[in-house]
Amino acid sequence: MNYWPLLGVATVVLGFLLRLNAMIVVIASGVVSGLAAGLSIPDLLALLGESFVSNRSPLLIILTLPVIGLLEYAGLREHAQAWIARLRGLTLARLLIAYLGLRQLLSMIGLQHVCGHPQTVRPLLAPMAEGAAERQHPALSDSAREEVKALAAATDNVGLFFGEDVFVAIGAVLLIQGFYARSGIALEPISIALWAIPTALAAFAIHALRILAVQRRLARSEGSITPADGAHVDR
Amino acid sequence: MLTVSHVYYLAALLLAAAAWLNLRERHYGNALFWGILAAVFAGGDAVLSAHQAGNRWPAQCVGVGMLVLALLAGTGRLRRVEAATGELAERRASANRLGHRLFGPALLIAVITGALALGGKWLKIGDIALLSAQNSTLVALAIACSIALIAALRVTRAPVSRALSEHRRLLDTMGWAAVLPMLLAALGAVFLSTGVGDAIAAVTTAVIPVDSRVACVLAYAVGMLVFTMIMGNAFAAFPVMTGGIALPLLIGSHGADAAALGALGMLSGYCGTLLTPMAANFNMVPSALLELKNPYGVILAQWPTALALFAANIAFMLLFAFR
Numbered sequence: 001m002n003y004w005p006l007l008g009v010a011t012v013v014l015g016f017l018l019r020l021n022a023m024i025v026v027i028a029s030g031v032v033s034g035l036a037a038g039l040s041i042p043d044l045l046a047l048l049g050e051s052f053v054s055n056r057s058p059l060l061i062i063l064t065l066p067v068i069g070l071l072e073y074a075g076l077r078e079h080a081q082a083w084i085a086r087l088r089g090l091t092l093a094r095l096l097i098a099y100l101g102l103r104q105l106l107s108m109i110g111l112q113h114v115c116g117h118p119q120t121v122r123p124l125l126a127p128m129a130e131g132a133a134e135r136q137h138p139a140l141s142d143s144a145r146e147e148v149k150a151l152a153a154a155t156d157n158v159g160l161f162f163g164e165d166v167f168v169a170i171g172a173v174l175l176i177q178g179f180y181a182r183s184g185i186a187l188e189p190i191s192i193a194l195w196a197i198p199t200a201l202a203a204f205a206i207h208a209l210r211i212l213a214v215q216r217r218l219a220r221s222e223g224s225i226t227p228a229d230g231a232h233v234d235r
Numbered sequence: 236m237l238t239v240s241h242v243y244y245l246a247a248l249l250l251a252a253a254a255w256l257n258l259r260e261r262h263y264g265n266a267l268f269w270g271i272l273a274a275v276f277a278g279g280d281a282v283l284s285a286h287q288a289g290n291r292w293p294a295q296c297v298g299v300g301m302l303v304l305a306l307l308a309g310t311g312r313l314r315r316v317e318a319a320t321g322e323l324a325e326r327r328a329s330a331n332r333l334g335h336r337l338f339g340p341a342l343l344i345a346v347i348t349g350a351l352a353l354g355g356k357w358l359k360i361g362d363i364a365l366l367s368a369q370n371s372t373l374v375a376l377a378i379a380c381s382i383a384l385i386a387a388l389r390v391t392r393a394p395v396s397r398a399l400s401e402h403r404r405l406l407d408t409m410g411w412a413a414v415l416p417m418l419l420a421a422l423g424a425v426f427l428s429t430g431v432g433d434a435i436a437a438v439t440t441a442v443i444p445v446d447s448r449v450a451c452v453l454a455y456a457v458g459m460l461v462f463t464m465i466m467g468n469a470f471a472a473f474p475v476m477t478g479g480i481a482l483p484l485l486i487g488s489h490g491a492d493a494a495a496l497g498a499l500g501m502l503s504g505y506c507g508t509l510l511t512p513m514a515a516n517f518n519m520v521p522s523a524l525l526e527l528k529n530p531y532g533v534i535l536a537q538w539p540t541a542l543a544l545f546a547a548n549i550a551f552m553l554l555f556a557f558r
Contacts, residue, residue, distance in 0.1 A: 001437055005429040008422075009465055016512055022519065023411050024309035026418045027302060030425040037429035045298030046291045047428060048421045052301055053279045053294070055420030057239075058516050059272070059413060060246055060373055062406060063380040067340055067387050069401025074391040075330030076337045078323075082330065111352065113372050114345040117521040118405075123341055126525055146527055147536065153521035154509075154537035161505040162544070165498065172470065176497040179474055183482055185493050195498035195555060202547040207540045 008033025064118045076123050081131035092132040092148065093215040096155050097208045099125055103159025104200060108166040115160070117153060126152045136215075137222035144222050151214055155207065162203035165196035238367040240280055242377040247276035253403040264312030265407055271300045272414065301418065308411035315407055333390060340387035344379045351375035405524075412523040415515035419467050426466065435462060436479030443480075448489045449553070455480045456549050459500050460507040467513025469504025476500065491556040499552045506548065509541035510534060 008029045015025030034044040068076075084090060106114050115121075129152045134140050140148075165172050173196075177189050250273035258266040275282075275297055282293040307313060330337065351358075352372045358365040366374050384398060391397075406413065426432060436458075443454040458480060462472035477500060485491040508514045512531065522530045529535065 001434060002430060003434050003438075005426070005431045006434050008426065008429070009431060009435075012422075012465065012513070021305075021309040021411075022415055022512060022515070023305040023418060026415070026422050027305040030422045033429050033431060034425050039429070042291070042295060044425070045295040046286070047298075047425060048301055049282070049294035049297030049299075050286050051421040051424035052297055052417055053275060053282050054424075055417050056243060056246075056276060056279055057373060058416035058420075059276075060242060060376065061516075061520075062246060062249055062402075062413065063242070063377055064344060065405045066249070066398040066402040067344060067380055067383045069405045070384070070387045070391055070393055070398045071337055071341055072405075073326070073393065073397065073401050074333060074337060075326040075328075076341065078327050079330035079334065079337050082327075083335075106349075111349045113352065113376050114349045117517075117524050119341070119344055121521060122524045124338075146529070146532060149525045150522070150527055150532040150536035153525060153533045154540070156521075157509060157517050157533070157537060158540055161508065162502070165502060165505075172501050173498075175470055175473060176501055179477060180493055180497060183478070185486075187494050187497075191494045192498045195495040196502060198551050198555070199499065199502045199544065199548055202551075203540070203544050206543045206547070210540050210543075 002037060004036035005033045007036050061116065061118045068118060068123050072123060077127040080124050080127040081134070084128040084131035085135045090132055091136060091215065092129055092218070093211050095125075095128055095132050096152065096211045099152075100155050100159045100204060100207055100211075103156060104163035104204060107160050107163030108200070112160060112164050112167075115156060117156060121153055121156050125156065133218065137218060140222055144218055147214070148218075151211065155211070158203055158207045162196075162200045166193050166200055236364055236367055237374050237378070239373050242373055243276050243279055245377055245381075247273050249402060250276060250406075252399050253406045256400060256403045257407070262314050264307050265314055268304060268307050268313060268411070269406065271304055275300065301421070304411070304414060305418070308414075313407075313410050315410065329391075336390050340383045340390060343383040343386055344376075347379035347382055348372065348375045351378060408526065409520060409523045412515060412519045415519055419513055419515055423466055423468060423471050427471070432462075432471070432475035433479075435465075436475050439476075440479055440484075445484055445488070448485075448557070451480065451484045451489060452549065452552050452556075455485060455496075455500055456503040456545070456552060459504040460510075460545060463504040463507030464511035464513065467508070467511055467515065469501055469508055472504050472507075473497075473501055476504075485556070489557070492558065495555040496552065499548055499556070503545060503548050503552075506541045506545040509537045 011029040011032045012025060015028065030048060031044065034047070039047070084095070103115055126149045129148050130145060133144070133148045137144070167173070173189050173193050176192050177187055180187050250269050254266045254270035254273055257269065278293070282297060285293045351366065352375045355366040355371055355375055356364065388395065388398065439454060439458050444450045455476060458476045459469065459472050462476055463469045466472055477497065481496055481500060485496060486493050508517060512519055512534065518533045519530060521533050527533070
């Protein structure tokens with residue numbers, strides 16, 4: 001076996017450790033790995049180009065940008081923030097945990113594209129989370145604001161990943177079923193999807209606890225007017 | 236019938252508009268960047284059919300275009316437009332005036348996508364389906380965005396040119412991070428055809444004690460996690476790790492339940508997706524979209540969840556795969 005193409009993996013790891021531009025790292029890794037395997041430059045270019053074109057679909061999220069941009073121009077983010085700030089009972093933790101549960105349930109019934117970073121996180125969830133955190137801690141620091149926005153994006157990811165595998169017709173389940181079928185093991189997709197339920201429940205519990213922990217930490221470091229659920233204001 | 240090809244042409248138009256607006260303002264780097272992508276989207280189907288017919292120069296041109304994209308991004312030729320979407324006070328006033336009506340178009344995207352994804356197959360004129368069954372959610376998303384755009388233009392009473400310039404502002408904000416997922420998919424194809432996966436599986440099986448059930452479970456789960464982090468995608472890791480470790484060792488020698496092991500193995504990979512910059516559309520694109528100062532901010536926010544869940548997943552494997 002030829003182990004030299006592993007140099008491409010090393011290129012990726014090294015490039016990200018050195019914090020080089022990701023586009024350069026990825027292209028360099030492809031070239032290193034291809035040359036190490038003995039591909040010629042024209043073969044390598046054709047391989048790169050063909051797979052780049054075959055995988056166009058991730059960029060289709062740009063279709064949402066004219067709508068979201070126009071609404072932002074008209075004050076969508078400001079409105080989302082102000083509206084949440086008026087809702088007294090809605091804490092940062094309650095907002096994010098409710099979104100986490102909703103995202104998981106929607107993904108479980110096959111509606112993965114209903115939410116997402118451009119559709120819901122940037123225009124709605126992140127400003128709402130900021131609004132809720134701001135009401136709890138009026139003097140919210142910039143670093144805390146960053147953390148709240150990043151946590152909103154993380155919550156969307158966790159909800160999507162650990163909901164969708166429960167849905168029978170999703171790529172992951174069909175991939176598992178197809179792989180086993182080619183290896184001579186016949187399985188019903190539903191028997192695979194059911195085994196994703198324990199992890200889905202664990203994901204909800206673990207991430208919800210972490211959201212509560214972040215809220216508690218913000219209450220300590222940022223000061224608050226309305227003590228958050230179970231906050232310890234010692235120190 | 237509407238197919239995903241039409242959706243790609245629509246995306247090509249939007250990319251070309253962003254390139255044109257940048258060209259007018261003499262942001263040549265951005266104009267070239269989005270222009271190349273507009274060409275890739277407009278000519279994509281032609282490139283693929285030429286490639287299948289054995290004509291390789293169109294795909295090679297795309298390959299050269301990718302090098303140009305990477306050089307533009309890597310040498311800092313891409314500019315962000317400073318957040319000048321009207322003054323903050325104007326936006327607040329407009330938010331007060333329009334209120335909850337602003338949520339309408341944003342929610343329309345979600346509702347219409349969901350409705351068409353679930354019920355689109357019943358939309359027919361005679362025997363001709365209106366939506367293609369392949370990639371139906373992408374077609375649904377495109378229709379939903381088009382209807383939502385009309386709604387947004389009516390709610391905000393803004394001209395179409397405003398929608399395009401705001402689109403261009405957001406696209407420039409995301410910058411190269413928007414294209415990284417496509418580039419990583421191409422890298423995955425290179426890794427596959429150069430045998431990187433087989434080499435990793437061979438190294439892994441050479442170092443684990445195959446008689447121990449726990450050691451094999453750990454090797455499979457950690458292998459899925461690490462290989463997913465390297466490839467940025469659990470789907471790429473699954474056949475390699477399951478073929479290399481799970482099938483021969485866990486299912487073959489130790490009698491594990493294939494359904495439970497496969498599902499939990501894939502989910503172990505998903506924990507790795509939460510940890511890696513290679514999963515750009517989940518971890519790097521949102522950092523750019525939310526304009527975080529730290530590009531790794533989203534990963535920092537989710538690594539504790541990922542590791543705790545990974546530990547839970549290993550426990551589930553030991554429990555459920557060996558009943």
